Amino acid sequence: MPEGAGGLKKKWKDQVLVIQAYYDATSVVPGIAPGAESAAGIVAMLQMAEILVRHRPDYTILLLATSAHFAGRQGINDFLHRHRQKNDLIDFDLMLSLDLSSHTDRTVTLGAGTYYTPGWEAEEDAQATLAPFSFRLSQAVQEIFKDSLRHTDGVSASDSTRQRLVPVPLALDAEAVTFLGGHGLAVVSANDARQFCDTPLDTADRVDFESLAAQIQTVTAMVMWAGKDPFLMGPARHELQDHGETVAGNIRHAAGISGSEQILAPDALVTYQQPGPNSVAGVRSLVVDRTDSAGRFHFDVIGSRQPNRIEAYQIDAETGDINLAADRGPEGDRDNPVLFECQPLSFIESASDRSVVDDVTLLQVADGGEVETQRWGGESAAGATVVYAPPGSRVKIQMSSSDFDVPYQLVSAPAQWLQESDSAALIEAATIEHGYAVDQGVLLHPSLAALRDMLIQDGRRMRQLADWGIRSDAFMVVHQNNRQLLLDATAHLEARRYAEYDANVRQAWGLQARSYEEIKAVAQD
Numbered sequence: 001m002p003e004g005a006g007g008l009k010k011k012w013k014d015q016v017l018v019i020q021a022y023y024d025a026t027s028v029v030p031g032i033a034p035g036a037e038s039a040a041g042i043v044a045m046l047q048m049a050e051i052l053v054r055h056r057p058d059y060t061i062l063l064l065a066t067s068a069h070f071a072g073r074q075g076i077n078d079f080l081h082r083h084r085q086k087n088d089l090i091d092f093d094l095m096l097s098l099d100l101s102s103h104t105d106r107t108v109t110l111g112a113g114t115y116y117t118p119g120w121e122a123e124e125d126a127q128a129t130l131a132p133f134s135f136r137l138s139q140a141v142q143e144i145f146k147d148s149l150r151h152t153d154g155v156s157a158s159d160s161t162r163q164r165l166v167p168v169p170l171a172l173d174a175e176a177v178t179f180l181g182g183h184g185l186a187v188v189s190a191n192d193a194r195q196f197c198d199t200p201l202d203t204a205d206r207v208d209f210e211s212l213a214a215q216i217q218t219v220t221a222m223v224m225w226a227g228k229d230p231f232l233m234g235p236a237r238h239e240l241q242d243h244g245e246t247v248a249g250n251i252r253h254a255a256g257i258s259g260s261e262q263i264l265a266p267d268a269l270v271t272y273q274q275p276g277p278n279s280v281a282g283v284r285s286l287v288v289d290r291t292d293s294a295g296r297f298h299f300d301v302i303g304s305r306q307p308n309r310i311e312a313y314q315i316d317a318e319t320g321d322i323n324l325a326a327d328r329g330p331e332g333d334r335d336n337p338v339l340f341e342c343q344p345l346s347f348i349e350s351a352s353d354r355s356v357v358d359d360v361t362l363l364q365v366a367d368g369g370e371v372e373t374q375r376w377g378g379e380s381a382a383g384a385t386v387v388y389a390p391p392g393s394r395v396k397i398q399m400s401s402s403d404f405d406v407p408y409q410l411v412s413a414p415a416q417w418l419q420e421s422d423s424a425a426l427i428e429a430a431t432i433e434h435g436y437a438v439d440q441g442v443l444l445h446p447s448l449a450a451l452r453d454m455l456i457q458d459g460r461r462m463r464q465l466a467d468w469g470i471r472s473d474a475f476m477v478v479h480q481n482n483r484q485l486l487l488d489a490t491a492h493l494e495a496r497r498y499a500e501y502d503a504n505v506r507q508a509w510g511l512q513a514r515s516y517e518e519i520k521a522v523a524q525d
Contacts, residue, residue, distance in 0.1 A: 012058040015233045016092040019061060019223060020076070020173060021045040021099075022069035025202070026282045032200035036207050038070075038282070040189070041098035044216045051220055057227025062092065069173065070198075072274065072287035073115070074300075076173040080180055081246070081300035093233045094133060096226075097174040097186040098219060101197070102207045105214035106190040108154040108165050109134040113172035113186065115283065116179065116303065118276045120159045125238040126178050131155050133185055136232055140225040141218055151218055152190060165190045171283035179303060181242035187219050198282035243305055248298040251291050251312045253324050253339035254332075254375070264295030265324060265339055268314045272299070275306050311379075312339060325388040329360075329374040340375045342388035345395070345436060347443035349383065358407065359398040360387055363435035385446075387438070394435035399450070408512075410449055412436045413456045445493065447505050451486055454512055455479070482511040 023042040025035020042065060049063055066075035076097075083090035100107075111130035112122040134155035141151040154162050166188055177184025196202040226232055251265040267290060274285035289297045291312075302308065314324035324339040332338055357378030376395065377388035389395045397410040412434040436443060443449065458479060465471070489504035 010233075013060050016060045016062055016090070017057075017223075017226060017233075018064050018092045018095040019045055019048065020064040020066060020095055020097045022066050022075060022173065024067045024069055024071075024075070026070035026198055026284070027200050027202065028198055029200045034200065034203045036204045037101045037194060037197050037202050040100035040102055040207075040212055040215075043212070044098050044100055044219055047216050048220045048223055051224065052227070055224060057224070059227050059233070061223070061227055062090070064095075066173065070282050070284060072284055072303075073171060073173055073176055074287065076176045077301040077303070080176060080182075081244075084180070093183065095174060095177045095182065095184045096223065097172060097177075097184060099170060099172055099174075099186050099188045100212070100215055100219075101189045101192045101194050102209065102212040102215075103194075104189050104192040105211040106150060106152070107215050107218050108152040108162075108188050108190040109137060110162065110166070110170075110172065110186045110188050111155045111174070111178065111184070113175050113280075114169035115171035115175050115274070115276070115280055115285075116305075118169065118280075120162050122155075122159065122162075123178075126240055127155055129238045129240055130178070130183060130185055132234065133183065133232065136229065137185070137222050137226060140229070141222055144221045144225065145218070150214075151222075154188075155185070167191065167193050169277070169280050171280040171285075176301070176303070178240060180244045180301065181240045183240075187222070189215060194281060198279065244301040244303075246298070246300060247302050247310070248296065249310075250295045251297060251339065252295065253314070253341070254327065262338055264291075265312070265314055266291055266293045266295055267317075268295065268297075268312050268324065268339070270297040270299075270310060270312045272302070272308050272310045275304055275308070314339065322388070325377040327375045328377045331373060332375060340377075340388075341390060342375075342377065343391040343393075343438045343441075345387045345389065345438040345441065345443060347385055347446040349445065349447050357385060357387060357397065358400050360389060361396040361398070361435075362389060363394045363396055389438040392437075392439060394437050396435050408450050408454050409457070410436060410443070410446065411453045411457075412449070413453045447509070448486065448489055448493070451482070451505065451508050451512060455482055455486060478511050478514055482508050485511065 021041035021044065023039065025033045025038045027033035027035075045063060045065065052061060052063075064079065066079060068075035068078070082088055111127055111134065112120070114120055134153045138151055138153035142148050152165060154165055157165070170186075170188060172184075172186040172188070174184035174186035196206055251268045251270060252262040253265045255261045255263050270289045270291060272287055274287060276285055278285055287299065287303075289299060291297045297312075312324075312326055313322050315321070316323050322344050323341060325342045325344070326332065327338055327340045332340070357380055360374075360376035360378055362374055362376065375390060378397075379386050380399075385399070387395060387397055394412075396412075398407065399410070400407045414434075462472070462475060462479070485504045485508040489501050489508065492498070492501035492504060
C-alpha cells in the first residue's frame with residue numbers, strides 16, 4: 001500500500017488525486033467571448049477521461065470542471081469552501097490544475113502564479129512541500145517520452161526562470177488550493193504569450209491543434225503514471241497554513257427624512273478589489289456578490305492577506321444607474337457605515353492617474369434648505385473619478401495627487417472670471433462657493449475647471465495678503481503666466497486642438513505647484 005500524507009499506510013482508493021480545469025471564457029468585449037484558447041484545459045481533461053475509463057488508475061481520481069475562473073476564480077473557491085466543511089468533505093491529497101493554451105508544445109508545473117504575488121514570488125514552505133510532487137511528475141514525463149525539453153519542473157526553478165518559462169502573468173486555480181493549506185499544482189503551457197486570450201479574436205481558427213495535442217499527450221501520460229505511483233502521495237515536508245477567510249454580513253441603507261432609519265438593501269452589489277492588477281490574463285480581480293432578499297452577502301474566500309475594503313452599491317434595474325452608494329462622510333465612514341440615496345457625478349481627466357477624493361462638502365441640498373448631514377462617497381482609479389452625493393445637491397470637491405503635493409478644490413468658479421482682471425469685486429465674488437450640481441451627471445474637463453478654481457482662490461488669498469502690506473512679485477509673475485495658459489487652453493479646447501489644450505493644462509499644473517509653494521511660504525512669513 002502507498003504511504004499517505006500523514007506517513008501512514010493507506011489504501012489506494014483512499015488517496016484522492018483531483019484533476020481540475022475551468023470551462024468559462026472572457027473577453028474585453030463582454031458580448032463576444034469565444035474562448036477557444038481558454039477551452040484547452042477542459043478539452044485535455046475530457047480526452048484524459050476517455051483514457052482513464054479504459055485504463056483504470058490505482059488512486060481515486062476525481063475530475064473537476066469549474067466555472068467562474070475569470071470572475072476572480074470564484075468557481076474553484078466555491079468548490080474548496082463547500083468541500084472543506086465536515087458535512088460535505090472531499091479530502092484530497094493533490095489537485096492538478098490544467099491551465100493550457102495552444103501555441104506551444106511544451107508544459108511546465110507550477111506551484112504559484114501571480115494572483116497573490118504579482119512578481120512570481122513563491123512562499124518557501126509551499127514550494128518545499130510541492131517540490132517532490134512536481135519533481136516526480138516531471139521525471140515521469142522525461143522517462144516516458146525520453147525528452148528533457150518536453151516538460152519542465154517549474155516549482156524548483158527560480159522566480160526569474162519561471163518568468164521566462166511563462167511570459168505572461170497567470171492566475172492559477174492551483175494557487176487557491178495552496179492558499180487554503182492544501183496541495184495544488186498547475187500544469188501550464190510554457191513559452192506562450194496567449195495573445196488572443198481575453199479578446200474577441202480567441203476563435204477556433206487561431207488554435208494550434210497540433211501543439212495542443214502534444215500537450216494533451218504530456219498531461220495524460222503524467223496522470224496515467226501518477227495514478228499508479230505508490231510514492232507520489234508521500235508525507236508532506238510542511239503543514240501549510242490555511243490563509244482563507246470567509247466574510248459575510250448585511251448591507252443597510254439610510255432612509256427617512258433625516259437618514260437615521262436604516263433598512264436592509266436587497267439585490268445590492270457587494271465587491272472587493274484583490275490587490276494587484278485589475279486583470280491577470282483575463283482573470284478579473286474585482287470580486288462581486290449580490291445580496292439576497294434579507295440584504296445578506298457572503299464571500300467564500302477572501303483571497304488576500306492584506307487589509308481590504310468591501311464596497312456596496314444598489315443599481316437601478318432599468319437604467320443601470322447607481323442609486324445607493326457607501327457613505328464616506330464623517331458619520332458614515334467613522335460611526336455608522338451605511339449606503340445612502342445618491343446621484344453619481346463622474347469625471348475623467350483628473351490632475352493625474354494618482355488623484356484621489358479627500359473630501360466632499362455638500363453646499364446645498366435639493367430643496368435649498370440647510371445641510372444637516374454630510375453624506376457623500378467618492379472613488380478614483382486611473383485618472384477617472386466618481387463622486388456620490390444626494391440627488392439635487394451641489395458639492396465642493398477636495399482632491400489631491402501623490403504626483404505633486406498640491407491639494408486642490410473643485411468649487412465651480414464661473415469660466416468668465418478668467419477673462420477679467422483680479423479686481424476687488426472679482427476677489428470678493430470668489431469667496432462664494434457655487435459648487436457643482438450632481439444631477440448634471442458628468443463634469444467635463446475637470447482639470448481645466450480645477451485649475452481655474454485654484455487660480456481664482458489664489459488671487460483672492462494674495463489680495464487679502466496685499467491688504468496687510470504683503471506682496472510677492474515672484475508669485476504674481478507665475479500667477480499671470482498661469483492665467484494666460486488657462487486662457488490659451490480654453491481657446492484650444494473650443495477650437496478642438498486637443499494636443500495643444502493638453503500641453504497647456506499640463507504646463508499649468510506645473511506652474512500651479514510652484515505658486516502653491518510660494519503662496520504657502522508668503523503666508524507663513
